[in-house]
Amino acid sequence: MFVKNAMIPKHKCYFVSEADSVEKTLEVLEHHQIDGVPVLAGDKYIGVVTRYNIYNGFFESGMEKEEFMKSKTAKDLAKRQDIFIVGDEIFEKTLLDLKAFPIIAVVDEERNFLGVITRFDVLDQFRSAFGMGQKGVRIAFTSVETEGRIARLGEIIQQFHESVISLVTFDDSDKLLRRIVLKVEKRDNIDKFLKKLEKSGFRILHIHEDE
Numbered sequence: 650m651f652v653k654n655a656m657i658p659k660h661k662c663y664f665v666s667e668a669d670s671v672e673k674t675l676e677v678l679e680h681h682q683i684d685g686v687p688v689l690a691g692d693k694y695i696g697v698v699t700r701y702n703i704y705n706g707f708f709e710s711g712m713e714k715e716e717f718m719k720s721k722t723a724k725d726l727a728k729r730q731d732i733f734i735v736g737d738e739i740f741e742k743t744l745l746d747l748k749a750f751p752i753i754a755v756v757d758e759e760r761n762f763l764g765v766i767t768r769f770d771v772l773d774q775f776r777s778a779f780g781m782g783q784k785g786v787r788i789a790f791t792s793v794e795t796e797g798r799i800a801r802l803g804e805i806i807q808q809f810h811e812s813v814i815s816l817v818t819f820d821d822s823d824k825l826l827r828r829i830v831l832k833v834e835k836r837d838n839i840d841k842f843l844k845k846l847e848k849s850g851f852r853i854l855h856i857h858e859d860e
C-alpha cells in the first residue's frame with residue numbers, strides 16, 4: 650500500500666502560513682483539536698508546529714506571553730523541516746516517523762505540500778488489515794518457513810470456500826517458523842477447516858470469535 654492511498658489530501662488539511670503569528674497558529678490547533686499543523690510557504694512545506702513547540706518556545710524565549718504570541722511566527726517555531734515522505738512511498742515507512750510525532754507531511758519531488766499522514770490513519774489501516782470491527786473467527790497459527798506454504802494455505806481456504814476477512818503474517822523469533830493470523834467469516838464447517846489446517850502441518854495457537 651502506498652502513502653497516497655491513506656493520506657489526508659491538502660484540501661482537507663488544516664495548515665498555517667509561515668508568516669502567521671503563534672497566536673493564530675495556536676488558535677488553529679485549539680479550534681480543530683489537533684496536536685500539530687503543517688507550515689507552508691505558498692505551496693511549499695517548511696515544517697510542522699505542535700502545541701509542545703509553542704509552549705517550549707515560549708518558556709525558552711524569556712518574552713512576555715502577549716509579545717511572544719504576536720511577534721513570533723509559525724516559521725520561527727517550525728520543526729522537522731527535513732522529515733517528510735513522498736506520495737509514492739510505501740505506507741510502512743510512516744511507522745517509525747510517527748512514533749514520536751503526531752503527523753508527517755506528504756510532499757512531491759519539488760517539496761510542494763500534498764497532505765498529511767496522522768497516527769490515527771496508521772492505526773486505522775492496521776484495524777483494517779486485521780479485520781477489526783467485523784464479525785468472524787480469528788485463527789492464529791504457525792507454519793514452517795518453506796516455499797509453497799502460503800500457496801498451500803490458499804488451497805485449503807479455497808477447498809472449504811472460506812470467506813477471508815484478513816490475513817496477516819509475521820516473522821517468528823524462530824527463523825524456521827512463520828506466524829499467521831487469519832480471520833474468516835464464521836461458518837458451520839469451521840471445525841473441519843481447522844482440522845484440515847492441522848493435518849496439513851499448520852499448528853493452531855489460538856482461536857477467537859469476534860462478535
